[in-house]
Amino acid sequence: MSESIFSKIIAGTIPADKIYEDEFCIAINDIAPQAPVHVLIIPKKPIEKLADAQKDDQALMGHLMLVAGQLSRELGVEEAFRLIVNNGAGAGQTVFHLHLHLVAGKRFEEQAMV
Ligand code: AMP
Secondary structure (H helix, E strand, C coil), X not given: CCCCHHHHHHHCCCCCCEEEECCCEEEEECCCCCCCEXXXXXXXXXXXXXXXXXXXXXXXXXXXXXXXXXXXXXXXCCCCEEEECCCCHHHCCCCCCCCEEEEECCCCCCCCCC
């Protein structure tokens, strides 16, 4: 796998608006936000897409979810947010390094998933 833009952000070789970092992941504000809150939660491990995650990644996957919840509280959007993972180009994935979109601050259609 060639190095993704997110691996370069994690390595610090290109800048990003980083709002959180720990041993396992970072969170950055999306450069082209689709909502008032649009954060990307990115594991440091360069898994290309969710379908490539393995049993060994179980704790990491859970960690990303817990970080999403923590950030939602810190950002004051814990009552209404969506987590989105685009898996594969056919689903709109453009950066092939797994990431969770945390989107909030807009009115969500109750029935629509997107
Ligand atoms: P996806 O389409 O699910 O792969 O999402 C990739 C996301 O990364 C898009 O929402 C882009 O706006 C965002 N993005 C791409 N480059 C950067 C960057 N340098 N800093 C922050 N967000 C970025």
